[in-house]
Amino acid sequence: MRKMQAMTDATARLDPYNEVSDIDRRIFGGFVEHLGRHIYDGIFEPGHPSADAAGFRQDVIDLVKELGVSTIRYPGGNFVSGYKWEDGIGPVEDRPRRLDLAWHSTETNEVGLHEFQEWLDRVGSDLMMAVNLGTRDTAEALDLLEYANSDADTTWTAQRAANGRPDPFAVKMWCLGNEMDGPWQVGHRNADDYGKIAMRTAKAMRMLDPSVELVVCGSSGRGMPTFGSWERTVLEHTFDDVDFISCHSYYQEMGGNAQEFLASGVDMAKFIESVVAIADTVAATKKSDKRIMISFDEWNVWYLHNEEGGQNDKPEERGWPVAPRLLEDQYHALDAVVFGDLMITLLQHADRVRSASLAQLVNVIAPIMTEPGGIAWKQTTFFPFSITSRLANGRAVRVPVDAGTFTSEKLGEVAxxxxxxxxxxxxxxxxVVNRSTTDAADLKVDLSPLVSALGRSVTVSESHLLHEDDIYAANTLTDPERVGVRAADASVDGSTLSVSLPAVSWAAIRLS
Structure with a gap:
């Protein structure tokens, strides 16, 4: 029996000419890091009943393809700041085992650049490579770029061919390190020092391959004490040599305050708009028309802190294991609604957010979970990502909604x-998302500008609603299909679209 909810009237207007921007498909990117069971026992499990000849789980490949990720950032993350990329090439039996300081684990290097590219070819995604600027420098980044992208006759390209890849990998996007503002990062630097090494590396990489697109590290969160000053200083060094600055942000419910959690999209929007303002200020001081774009290359719901405010998942307490169970958050319906709102926020800023990476894909704070030797299943967050990735094409359009507000302790009045x-x-x-924890919304969308532009009527061709009366319902190993999506209550009458939105719900409507 469904709970009775108060009803709020909501109105909106869909004008196809109220454009934000065309959508760069890289906004539907993902992220794979050598962390926990993401690669080993996640995407790679030789001996699993579904594993192919290379050891990759076919059931996971099928789910990643359904998820619809465009570009996948690799190999980290915090991991990259201590990684020697050379360890992951050549005969597997000759590769060294290394200690990973970031996650206090042992890396076997069974999967490296070649194997990961094989997996990408299977899932149909492009590689976005991160270089180590934590414990390494410009020279090692150039070696990797030459190995991956050059078609010249060199020692590195000969080695690439000997390792089974005569043709270049042709990697387009490159991240200049990872979260270098974070004291937790191996090789952490201040903004001035990082800006200098990033500038040197960017200039050198462009000398080798002028076609690359480069991402410089922004802040690893809007709450960082150096946020703002970090972006300004780093861009003052790198503005002429990079294309993107990164944003990273994670959200979680704290203290059982679901209503505050549901305002997370507003925080993300403020983060994006602040970074854009800083980047454009640097452009103005340089008298430049160039616009630095945003790569929001880590975002998700992540229960990073426990209820007491302490850090969850302390890998240093586990010794140096191979592929330990780390950061395996179980997502519920509430998380998925917030997640869907974060995707809406990214699309609302598609003019400047030209790349984004869901962190991460399998087992580690992931939409896909696996059991060794067993099943793979979809977490609740799988649904808003896969549906949005499939349906959101062309150009993004603003849809202002009048539905009243609630008061957020941190963000003020929130729609x-x-x-x-x-x-x-x-x-x-x-x-569309209903952020209210108490009120259902009866949404009426004025389609007259759309009908006028098309010169014909429109109909609902498909609809999807993610909502559970129990907002903490989740999909688990023992009940992998507890939460899903169903058809939304949506219809068109003349030039008005009506959509019923229960409290704490996310919906996608396709009009054709």
Whole structure:
């Protein structure tokens, strides 16, 4: 029996000419790090009933393909700041075992650049490579770039060919280190020192391959004490040589305050808009028309802190294991609704967010979970990502909603209902979230500008609703299909779209 909810009237207007920008498909990227069971016992498990000849789980490949990730950032993450990329090439039996300081684990190097590219070819995603600027420098980044991208006759390219890859990997996007503002990072630097090494590395990489697109490290969170000053200093050094600055942000419910958690999308929007303002200020001081774009290359719901405010998952207490169970968060329906709102926020800023990476994909704070020798299943966050990735094409369109507000302790007045639309040659997709924990919303969307632009009527061709009366319901090993999506209560009458949105719900409507 469903709970009775108060009803809020909500109105919106969908004007196909109220454009944000065209959508860069790299906004639907993912992230794979050598961390916990992400690679070993996750994507790679020789001996699993579904494993192919290379040891990759076919059931995981199928789910990643369904998820629809475009570009995948690799190999980290914190891991990259201590990684020697050379350890992951050549005969597997000759590769060294190394201690990973970031996650206090042992890395076997069974999977490296070649194997990961094989897996990417199977899932249909592009590689986004991170270079180590924590314990290494410009020279090692150049060696990796030459090995990966050069078609010249050199020692590195000959070694690549001997390792089974005569043709270049042709990696387009490169991250200049990872979270170098974080004291936890191996090789942590201040903004001035990092800006200098990033500038030197960027200039050198462009000399070798002018076609690369480079991402410089921004802050690893809006709450960092150096946020703002870090971006300004780093961009003052690197502005002429990079294309993107990164944003990283994770969200979680704290203290059982679901309503505050549901405001997370507003925090993400403020983060994006602040970084854009800083980047454009640097551009103005340099009298430049260039616009630095944002690579939001780590984002997710992550229960990083326990209820007492302490750090969860302390790998140093586990010795130096291979592929330990780390950061295996179980996501519930509430998490998925917040997650869907974060995707709406990214689309609302598609003019400057041209790349984004869901962190991460399998087992580690992931939409896909696996059991060694057993099943793979979808977490609740799988659904808003896979549906949005499939339906959001063409260009993003603003959809202002009037539905009242609630008061956030940290963010002030927050709209109860948030929405964005995308328009392509085949139709229109509307993505909407009801952030209220108490009130259902009866949303009426004025489609008259759309109908006028098309010169014909529109209909609902598909709809999806993610909502559970128990907002803490989750998919688990023993009940992997507890939470899913169902058809939304959505219909078009003339030029009005009506959508019923229960409290704490996310929906996607396709009009054609």
């Amino acid at each position: 109860k209902v948030n929405a964005v639309a995308t328009v392509d040659d085949e139709g229109v997709s509307l993505f």
